[in-house]
Amino acid sequence: MSWRAAALNLSLLTLVGWALFLGVLTGRVELVLGAVPLAVALVLGRRSGAAPAVEVTHEVSTERLSEGERVTVTITLEAAASHPLVEVLVPLPSRVSVERGNPHAFLTVRAGAPTTWTFALRCEGRQRLRLVGPFVRLWGPLGLASAEARYRAPRTVAVYPTLRPLRVPPPPRRTQASVGNYVSPAQGEGIEPGEIRPFAPGDHVRHVNWRATLRLGELHVTQHHRERNADVVLLLDTLSEVGPPGATVVDAAVRGAADLAAAYLARKDRVGLIEYGGQLRWLRPGSGRAQLQRLLDTLLDASVVFTYVTRDVDLIPPRILPPQALVLALSPLLDARFVRAATDLVARGFDLVVVAVSPVAAARATLPRGRVADLAARLWSLERRRDLDALRRRGLTIVEWDGVSSLDVALATVRREPRRRMPA
Amino acid sequence: MMLRLVGFVVLAIVVAIPLGVLPAAPVTWLVMAALGIGSAGVIARSITLATIAGATALIAYAVALLLARPTGTMLDGLALGAALVLLLAVVQFAERSAGADLGPGVMAAQLRQWLGTGLLGVVAALLLVAGAAAIASGIVGATLPMVVIAASIGAALVGAGVVVLVR
Numbered sequence: 001m002s003w004r005a006a007a008l009n010l011s012l013l014t015l016v017g018w019a020l021f022l023g024v025l026t027g028r029v030e031l032v033l034g035a036v037p038l039a040v041a042l043v044l045g046r047r048s049g050a051a052p053a054v055e056v057t058h059e060v061s062t063e064r065l066s067e068g069e070r071v072t073v074t075i076t077l078e079a080a081a082s083h084p085l086v087e088v089l090v091p092l093p094s095r096v097s098v099e100r101g102n103p104h105a106f107l108t109v110r111a112g113a114p115t116t117w118t119f120a121l122r123c124e125g126r127q128r129l130r131l132v133g134p135f136v137r138l139w140g141p142l143g144l145a146s147a148e149a150r151y152r153a154p155r156t157v158a159v160y161p162t163l164r165p166l167r168v169p170p171p172p173r174r175t176q177a178s179v180g181n182y183v184s185p186a187q188g189e190g191i192e193p194g195e196i197r198p199f200a201p202g203d204h205v206r207h208v209n210w211r212a213t214l215r216l217g218e219l220h221v222t223q224h225h226r227e228r229n230a231d232v233v234l235l236l237d238t239l240s241e242v243g244p245p246g247a248t249v250v251d252a253a254v255r256g257a258a259d260l261a262a263a264y265l266a267r268k269d270r271v272g273l274i275e276y277g278g279q280l281r282w283l284r285p286g287s288g289r290a291q292l293q294r295l296l297d298t299l300l301d302a303s304v305v306f307t308y309v310t311r312d313v314d315l316i317p318p319r320i321l322p323p324q325a326l327v328l329a330l331s332p333l334l335d336a337r338f339v340r341a342a343t344d345l346v347a348r349g350f351d352l353v354v355v356a357v358s359p360v361a362a363a364r365a366t367l368p369r370g371r372v373a374d375l376a377a378r379l380w381s382l383e384r385r386r387d388l389d390a391l392r393r394r395g396l397t398i399v400e401w402d403g404v405s406s407l408d409v410a411l412a413t414v415r416r417e418p419r420r421r422m423p424a
Numbered sequence: 425m426m427l428r429l430v431g432f433v434v435l436a437i438v439v440a441i442p443l444g445v446l447p448a449a450p451v452t453w454l455v456m457a458a459l460g461i462g463s464a465g466v467i468a469r470s471i472t473l474a475t476i477a478g479a480t481a482l483i484a485y486a487v488a489l490l491l492a493r494p495t496g497t498m499l500d501g502l503a504l505g506a507a508l509v510l511l512l513a514v515v516q517f518a519e520r521s522a523g524a525d526l527g528p529g530v531m532a533a534q535l536r537q538w539l540g541t542g543l544l545g546v547v548a549a550l551l552l553v554a555g556a557a558a559i560a561s562g563i564v565g566a567t568l569p570m571v572v573i574a575a576s577i578g579a580a581l582v583g584a585g586v587v588v589l590v591r
Contacts, residue, residue, distance in 0.1 A: 014479065015479060018483070028486070033505065037508070037541075084534070106530050
């Protein structure tokens with residue numbers, strides 16, 4: 001970090017020149033004397049060589065938060081020598097707004113004493129917010145010289161989609177062997193009571209139904225239904241997107257996927273994720289809070305990567321996409337490659353539910369208001385309804401969702417077979 | 425807002441000095457021009473406009489001195505120079521700090537710095553006057569060519585100093 005002369009030097013030199021020139025021209029000493037304070041300021045403000053070092057610390061209050069929440073950024077400056085004027089500027093990425101304070105500030109740093117500056121940011125939309133280090137500029141006397149440095153101390157804040165509880169996520173048609181929340185018709189260990197039968201050797205005493213025993217005069221036990229979990233795979237379409245930044249159909253699909261993942265994991269299901277786009281990424285089905293965190297981290301990076309290459313779903317290994325799994329596809333159904341993949345999955349016997357995120361409202365938000373745009377949006381909606389009906393006729397279960405209102409309401413319209421009829 | 429207010433006060437001092445010497449045309453016109461340009465510079469936080477306003481005020485002051493031929497106005501010249509330093513410093517600081525927050529103690533530190541520099545300039549000028557008076561007593565009766573030679577050497581030294589300064 002070295003000193004550089006500021007533009008003010010030129011202004012002062014100009015006025016010194018004018019004062020001396022006019023003084024000589026008019027023969028008046030007052031003008032020459034008027035040049036002296038200007039020249040003294042030039043001399044006093046002169047700085048050369050290396051500027052003294054300033055130690056900068058750049059911290060954020062949290063590294064994980066939900067969209068709409070705020071993060072406090074703290075900049076601490078410390079120097080061996082006093083600096084009457086230090087300028088600090090933290091460049092902010094888009095989709096971040098300043099809620100309190102200012103990322104651009106002028107501070108006074110006293111020798112040996114830390115000077116702290118804080119401001120709060122509100123993070124709009126899911127993102128991996130990367131705050132690069134601040135620019136720090138030392139100003140010499142009168143602002144005649146400055147020394148600038150950029151402190152590269154990046155801090156990353158993961159802004160996750162806000163989870164909204166789902167009461168009725170689509171139930172899976174097939175369950176797995178592990179214990180879960182879905183009641184199986186098969187008898188076994190569980191808490192859901194089933195049929196009553198006479199006591200047999202080997203039955204637990206705690207299963208004895210005393211009321212039936214007293215009525216029938218011999219020991220009877222209550223059988224229980226097994227409770228099973230299911231494999232759920234979220235298939236996220238990142239082949240195409242429309243809408244303004246932060247409110248695209250992919251953003252809406254990511255929010256929906258996060259809600260669904262949280263709902264199924266709360267039901268002890270194993271949830272996996274496949275990002276079907278320019279780059280095919282996946283996360284093996286798993287359960288628990290750690291899996292939710294892994295899913296949210298993967299969803300955070302979901303984005304459209306343009307490619308001409310079409311990757312078939314055959315490439316996905318069975319451990320990622322188990323044949324018994326309930327596949328929940330979240331897609332605007334704009335790309336024919338994704339439609340083909342979904343149709344292929346249904347044809348192969350997968351239990352597939354497509355959550356069709358409507359791109360009409362998102363695209364409408366990017367266009368100026370006008371009758372033509374309104375008419376185009378209505379026509380597009382009609383065309384889309386026709387296309388979705390055609391896909392339904394081909395065996396796809398499709399739920400229409402506008403991406404804004406509650407996904408719970410949209411999912412309530414899914415017609416599925418009752419859970420009790422599910423095979424074990 | 426406060427910086428703009430300080431800028432207007434300093435600008436008022438800058439334009440008042442030529443008017444104090446000769447409150448008549450054409451000084452009035454030049455002062456009005458300096459005031460207009462300077463006001464625009466203060467409002468727009470433009471160091472360029474403030475410099476032009478300062479130069480115009482200097483021209484107005486020179487014209488006023490030429491027409492009025494007053495005596496004993498050396499302090500006016502010093503005040504004008506100090507005020508011009510303050511005007512440029514204030515406008516530049518306002519330009520730099522536009523949209524930024526000022527931490528505690530920043531404004532007080534700046535005021536101390538501006539006033540200290542202005543005061544130091546005045547003291548330096550007074551020392552220069554005292555030095556000139558001492559030299560003047562030594563060269564009483566010197567012929568014009570000698571004075572011109574001495575002045576040329578002085579000017580050359582100043583020029584060399586400026587070159588070193590801005591190099």
